[in-house]
Amino acid sequence: MLKSLGKFEKSARLVVTIVTSLIPFSIVGGLLYAALFVKAEAMVSAVKPPAIERRDRFMGVAMPSDKVIWAAGSNGKVIRSDDGGATWAAQTAPTQENLQGLAAWSADQAVAVGGDGVVIRTADGGKTWAPVQVPKSEVANKLLNVRNTDNGTAWAVGEMGAVLKTADFGQTWTRVLPEKDQAWNDISFHGEHGIMVGEFGQIQTTADGGKNWKPVSSGVKSSLMSVYLRDSENGVAVGLSGVVLVTRDGGAQWKEVAQLTREHLNDVIWDGSQWVAVGDKGVMVTGGDAGWKATRVSEGNLGWNTQVLGHSLGDKGKGYVLAGASLAHLDNGTLSVFGRAAD
């Protein structure tokens, strides 16, 4: 018994001796290993890009319902807010082209158009966007705007005299007019009456929903950027160098308003009580029967705008959503830029 215990003690001591003499070697080995092979990892913080990024420009915007603001812009960017601009979500569009316009029939159905004849459509509020094939020219295909009317109809206009029409919420598109080396910049319909404006002061009108188009004289040589038909008679077209043209007979004759600004005007609308046009360097032109005047969107913001939307603020009057170098909201003269709380 004692003998075996002694034996045990002996072997235990041996084990301890071996273990203790191994420790230094393992430490030295560990150090060598650490020195040669272990590399520290750099700390990296996660970056989540905001829905509206600094570099984004938005050329087109639509408000299919009161609270929904839907905008398209540079690098195939599409964003949407369902709460009147308080929060935004970026949508995935299948293109890197700059989108020039967005038209929405409802909060679900929309199309957007842009460079190189790109047309994309959604039927689920933008959860998925699908590219659509459209008739293309050999020369140039940039689409410059898209406007929708009811019943799933929309018109896209652009370079090389492109006038494309869809009647099925953007699934199929047909070319309405033959190619020519002149771009159409905007199109506006009121019922069967339509007007289209473009480069070199070109204007064409239709009275049968776009089946037949007739050129009319605008009296100006510079490009017209936008047109809006308030009813079948009254319309306004605006263009480069501050040109403002008024028609009172559905587009047959145009009268130029005395120059208010030298800045380009890019978009014009009837907001329900007056004409509103926006353009370069933050310029804003308003007018009606009482006369026309040019102001600034805001003194501190001289960015360009390509589209303006009017919407009612209920009792508080009228608000505007502006798309362009920034996406902004103008509420009783106070401009707030979406997605730029940090500045």
Place this chain on the structure above:
Amino acid sequence: MKNKTYKAVGHAIEWLISKRVWVVSVVLAITAVMGYLAAHIEVKTVFSDLLPRNHQYIKVNDQFKQTFGGSNMVSIMLEVDSGDIFQMKVLERVQKITKSLQQVSNVDGYQIVSLASKKIKEVRASTDGIESRPLMWPDLPKNDAEIKTLKESVLNNPLVFGPYVSLDQKATLITVDFVDTGIDYTKVYEQISEIAKDAEGDGVKVRIVGEPMLYGIVGHYLTETLYIFLITVASLVVLLFLITRSWHGTVLPLTAGLLSAIWALGAAKIMGFHLDPLVIVVAFLITAQAISNSVQLVSRFDDEVANGSTSAAAAAKASLQNLFKPGLLAVVADAGCVLVVALTPIPMLEKISYIGTVWIFSIVVSALLMTPVLLSWFSTSGKKVHPVNIGPVLDGVLNVCIAIVSTRWRYVVLGATAVIFVVTGIYAFNLKVGDANPGSPILWPNSKYNQDATAINGKFQGSDRMFVVVAGKEEGALKEPEVLKGMESFQKYMEAQPEIGGSISLADILPAVKRVVREGNSRYQELGNTANENGELVYMFVSGTDPGDMDRFADPQAKNGAVTLYFRDHQGVTISTAVQRIKNYVAEHPIKDAEIMLAGGLVGVLAAVNEVILSGQIEAIAFALLVLVACCAFTYRSTVAGVFFMVPVLLSNTLTFSYMAWKGIGMNINTLPVVALGIGLGVDYTFYIVDGIREELHHGVSNIEQAITKALRSAGRGVLITALTLITSVIIWSFSSLRLQADMGVLIAIWLGISAASALFVMPAMVYVFRPEFVVGSKRHPIAIAEEQVQLA
């Protein structure tokens, strides 16, 4: 110690003491020569010395910094109290500063950019075609109408509004680059400060930020740094005098420190190195080693005298005989650890490492040789030169140490040590590489420079630049729509990081030109569809500009271009995040005709530095520990010894790193010298104490408790004196105007404190509890008992 070596050391020192006049004369002669050389050493910051050699980013930076802008940029902001910057008084000053900057030394005349420079232009259509025209050059606006036109041009130009005029229109920026070669930061600092002072006032504030200014400030405080150094030395003298109550206890340690410093600086001059004002604290670190070794010898000398040594020479001989081994071991181990620092491929660290190694080896002469030789002149009367006696306090502390070892408290101390080690070891992983806070960690947060940096980075996109090179596979690659689109989306991807305030490249210029070409139609603010179209746009932008204006975006062959990213801060995590994101982007979005190369500009080179530190720090620590283990294992012929002495070193490192992590001191190019040199620091305290225990056993004390007690009373006293003096003195650095020096002072104090504490409290307890064979011996390897000492006649 082996009896043979013991005798040899005895004979040697006996001989040296007998020829002491000669020895001192020779040492003094060498010191005179070294002193002459040391007096001529240059004190300056050389930025390129801070950059890791052969790092890919540095190569890119060196290749392209001439055109795309290097790391030497200064940003000057003019800020108005009321109104906007479009007032005559502001514009005048912008122009004046822009002109004055031409005269500043080392300025790159082509890289002065402001509203009043030729570089800031607008492209516009005119009757003659496309024209690019400077906004405010050569003349200022003449009247309010012209100011209004200028304002409109600025606000409508995204290349100016944002980058050079703040979005609230209350500030405007002037940026200027400096040529690296031969730049004198102090001179630049003084000249720019002068220019800024002239422009200040009348409702206009001038703020300046940039690396040249930063290093200029450091140079500016050089005198103060020297004063602090002198005050530290003075406080050392006073404290040593107070504690040791003897002239030799005061003068000799100081002589040792001084001799070493002179020799090391002289040697540095011979090696062709200069001294960086930021690392002067490091000098103190090594001086501390010299003083510590000398104090041990003096303290031992006093013991020998008290034990009835017959003469000063005999006492000096005995003290060296007994302390030669731990002293030499401390020197060799420390030098080895410092030499390991040279592995980090940063020139400044290599230089520091070589100087440091020489410096530490010089301790062999300055302390191990000179202290005993000089001691032989002093009296053995043991008379105290002043009545203030803090000996009882020291004894009290030592009694506590002894009490801990001899009671069960030793287990508590060991347990607590283990807990502290584990906790700090885990917490130390929070240590950040690179700068841990915005602004410069070299200066205090409330310094004017850091406040200026915050203000400028608040108003503008960011004052720290990084450029990445878009290297085309062939000439003209940068005109390819795909490459340009790639650059644009890369910029967009990078700008999602909040710390990146903006970016600029050729892909920002061309859309603006195209828009002008297309009648100013904003729907055409985009890149050209074909390489030809882009080529035309480039041509239109360049025509009418100076040759070289295009250089910061692309070379004339359109082969290599730059994307410049502007950073609001250069914290370590900001940089590593950006670098990682660049790498991710490049991996996910390969561009067909070009590749994106990292990285130049200040942030680019800092990224390189941080990467080197990151990959090198584990290596450096591990190799330093290996050196230590090897030295100890060799000296004591025991691997256990190596591991045993690792304990205090590991402990002091985990604690120091934890302190740095807690205080937000990052591991960066400025702190690295101290941190790297500190790895092996302070282990000599432990050597003296453990070796003391061993020698007591060796000299016939059979009871381990008694041996520990005796060792603590002798070597422990020396440790306590050294630690007290050095820690108190080094704290003076915390009053420095430079935050870095203050931080490093505290860091060194902590290092010394922990080393002393573990030598006094932890190590004796470990010896007692674990009884390592190399100290207490074993049945098989009993401790050799020393032969009777031969008394000197």
